[in-house]
Amino acid sequence: MAKPREATAMASSPSSLSPPEIPMELHEINRSKLIKYLREHLCHSSRPLQGFVLLQGGEEQNRYCTDHAELFRQESYFAYLFGVREPSFYGAIDVATGESILFAPRLSAEYAVWLGEIKPLSYFKERYMVSKVFYTDEIVKVLHDQYHSSEKPLLFLLHGLNTDSNNFSKPAEFEGIEKFEMDLNTLHPLLTECRVFKSDLELSLIQFANDISSEAHVQVMRKTRVGMKEYQLESTFLHHTYMYGGCRHCSYTCICATGENSSVLHYGHAAAPNDRIFQDGDMALLDMGAEYHFYGSDITCSFPVNGKFTSDQCLVYNAVLDAHNAVVSSMKPGVSWVDMHKKAEITILEALKKGGLLVGDVDDMMVERLGAVFMPHGLGHFLGLDTHDPGGFLKGAKRPGEPGLKALRTSRELQERMVITVEPGCYFIDALLVPAMESSNTSKFFVPEEINRFKGFGGVRIESDLRVTANGCVNMTKVPRETSEIEAVMAGGPWSIKNPIICSENGGKR
Known part of the structure; x- marks a missing residue:
């Protein structure tokens, strides 16, 4: 009897690999690392340990004037801190407490017809392992309510030169941002240096x-x-x-x-x-x-x-x-x-x-x-x-x-x-x-x-x-x-990625 198609395909697979589980703890570690760097920087400059790191995630782009949506890929700095795969999110980290907050777009009922189930905020909180989740139209209220001072809340925004592309990172923008103090100089070099050293x-x-x-x-x-x-x-x-x-x-x-x-x-x-x-x-x-x-x-x-x-x-x-x-x-x-x-x-x-x-x-x-x-x-x-x-x-x-x-x-x-x-x-x-x-x-x-x-x-x-x-x-x-x-x-000879490889720690070739 012939094998089922699925079994045949698996048996003849040219790969010994399978995609690993994606650990969201990775992004918790990245956030903690950034806050450590930022607090040390603020201490050295005798500044108070308060304010919010605020990043804006990537936006879905259409092909020119059409309604054809290009395949979305998250903005890299936002991906580093939050791991979010969906577009139109914002993310904040409270410098004083280390708490992480995601802000999700409020989707219309039409979304469910064309793009699938509208996930509750609890889904994003659990999936991305953050402290709290709100909607993007609540950014101003939430950050003002959570600020631990009577002064105007401070936002550390991402703005700096990418020395490879010679382009500048885009700082977050949202309605009501004028109600905050903004620091455009501190975050970019610290967050970039975090990314240089991998966990x-x-x-x-x-x-x-x-x-x-x-x-x-x-x-x-x-x-x-x-x-x-x-x-x-x-x-x-x-x-x-x-x-x-x-x-x-x-x-x-x-x-x-x-x-x-x-x-x-x-x-x-x-x-x-x-x-x-x-x-x-x-x-x-x-x-x-x-x-x-x-x-x-x-x-x-x-x-x-x-x-x-x-x-x-x-x-x-x-x-x-x-x-x-x-x-x-x-x-x-x-x-x-x-x-x-x-x-x-x-x-x-x-x-x-x-x-x-x-x-x-x-x-x-x-x-x-x-x-x-x-x-x-x-x-x-x-x-x-x-x-x-x-x-x-x-x-x-x-x-x-x-x-x-x-x-x-x-x-x-x-x-x-x-x-x-x-x-x-x-x-x-x-x-x-x-x-x-x-x-x-x-x-x-x-x-x-x-x-x-x-x-x-x-x-x-x-x-x-x-x-x-x-x-x-x-x-x-x-x-x-x-x-x-x-x-x-x-010529058809075998090769396994499990072979030893050249490595200066172990003295050379396989």
Whole structure:
């Protein structure tokens, strides 16, 4: 007798994972952490320990002038503190007591017809583990009634610069806000710094996002065939992470670049929509990461679409892999991220010199910033609720201005509980190579006939997500990295995310 369809599907599942329970205690911990930071700040500045942290959640957006609602994703700072998945909420924390208050939108009866049951306030109190829940039209009354002073209540509102995007956070707005005193300067730097250091519960969600994304990357490798379109690889990834990981959101727009497209750093955008048919001999560069309960992953795998590395592909790939491994093995608290970027550049330049593409002294190449010609982006960035998580530059920090270094998303020293990507790359980009090969300062380093052989090659990037520990770091990403591993997996060989991974705490490779 044939097995039921469900049993057959389960038996043939390509995933060993199942979505974990979402612990709302995570957001209680985050709120407590913020209030601790805020109280310490107020004590040091001799200010009273009173007022309310007030954040406005995200609003559902329609597509232009239509009634088509885009898939909602909560604003990240609000998600950090409250974990609310619904739009149009507000959240407050009483600085004096630590009590948390949610304000839910008051929905019309029509909501129940089109969008389902209207939940009572008690549902949100229990689900999101907050002290109290009211409606958004009660914000003024509730906060005035709860304030522990006869003075005008003080609101700490979120307003500050995101040093990755150069955009400002939007402070909360509501009818009657003029009845409060407002502080627009204190909250943003404190809350951003809270997000830089991850709790165990946060790390567990980031690890799951890495695990399911690692599995998905392996599935993509196994299904890649010459003659496919790039978007078919994107589709395979998205299907796996949603089907087996419950990841409805991707951390960012997938980059599925093959051939010369792999030298386009942010390929996959609307004008380049992952639609090329790839050819025998192409390299693929796939930068894709799933998001689970707001927490993301960011993983890049590079491999030959036909499953076998050529000598030239090995040269470039291993240059990048050596840079990746050199950085990972050096990471620990107190290490400068600027130094790690330079280490990656030096490793790649040395490999290209050994491969005959460059000549001369690598130290001289570094003085002329030749590394930025092959790796124009920064080595990595903080990761968490956003792909480019905030906090990379503290107030007053000086940004490097040199080529390559100016693209760094952080210049900080590493500290325990940071999560940061390590993503060195080596690309053959005409817009950078041609001027460098013509410049009197850098032309002497190139072997033109060898460099020209790589015209149209594209590029290689290898990206893993690392959490910094007390003594080193742990690689949260679990994909094949050695050329032999990749070729074996693409030929149908086994791979388990439970394999040991490179980790500077335990001394190196599996």
